[in-house]
Amino acid sequence: MSQFFESIKIEDQKIFLLDLHQKRVNETFANFGKEGSIDLGKIFKSLNHDEDGLFKLRISYDLDKSFRTQMIPYAISEINDFQLVENNLYDYSFKFEDRKEFERMKIKAKADEIIIVKNNHITDTSFSNLLFKKGKEWFTPNTFLLNGVQRQHLLKNKKIKEVEITPQNLKQFSHFQIINSMNDFDDMFIYPISKITNLPESGEYLEI
Structure with a gap:
């Protein structure tokens, strides 16, 4: 197996x-x-x-x-909405075939896709790293579940910067997008931060 x-x-x-x-x-x-x-x-x-x-x-x-x-x-799909989900225990340091924990989190969520919060820090979606826009610059959380190849590539080429991102400072950013090996940040859908349905002031994020 x-x-x-x-x-x-x-x-x-x-x-x-x-x-x-x-x-x-x-x-x-x-x-x-x-x-x-x-x-x-x-x-x-x-x-x-x-x-x-x-x-x-x-x-x-x-x-x-x-x-x-x-x-x-492969075709890139647009996602309707996102939900913050808290999971402080999950470790996905390697690209494991077993993705049952991601599936479990998504089933409990009330959105198309989840953004996983670990130890009060933004990490990844269930299948991608994240970029957040402030002004004209794009940032990626310095916390992640998996250090994806596209994330590494964009950091190496100085197209994005690492920064600490928490649920509490998400509103400092205007937009976000998902990146992975199939989706670079030149041709991805760009989402307004309001696509995250449970930002802290509009409701507590979901504990799994």
Whole structure:
């Protein structure tokens, strides 16, 4: 049974952010005391993918280096609303295949998507990192569940900055957006902060 996965952007037969995806896979093997890794670039080439358009390459793998692949046509979806959900115990330091805790939080929420609050700090949605806009600049929380490859890429290229973001200071920002390997911050939907239905003054955030 697979324990981890990577979702990689493939557009017009080109693979994106491969070095960061490979780094994360290598670190996963090393953290759990395993030598070697799987070669994501080699796996992609072996698929002989020859279709243009936007696809998500999902590679599920285990620490014995067994893996399976799916090449899935991808379209960006708009989200109607978001809800802050408090969960101080959840650890998602690695890209685990088991996402039951995310699913449990989403079922209890009364919105399309959740924004997870951990130790009174904004972290991630159930499937992405976050960016928040103040003036003309974009910021990402310095707290996160998973340090995503797009987040790392944008920080490295100085397109965004890290800052402390809590439920109490969310109103300092005018807009936000979600980023992950499939969604960079040039072509994402941008949401007004009011899309978060339970900002502190309009109601307590949901404890899970």
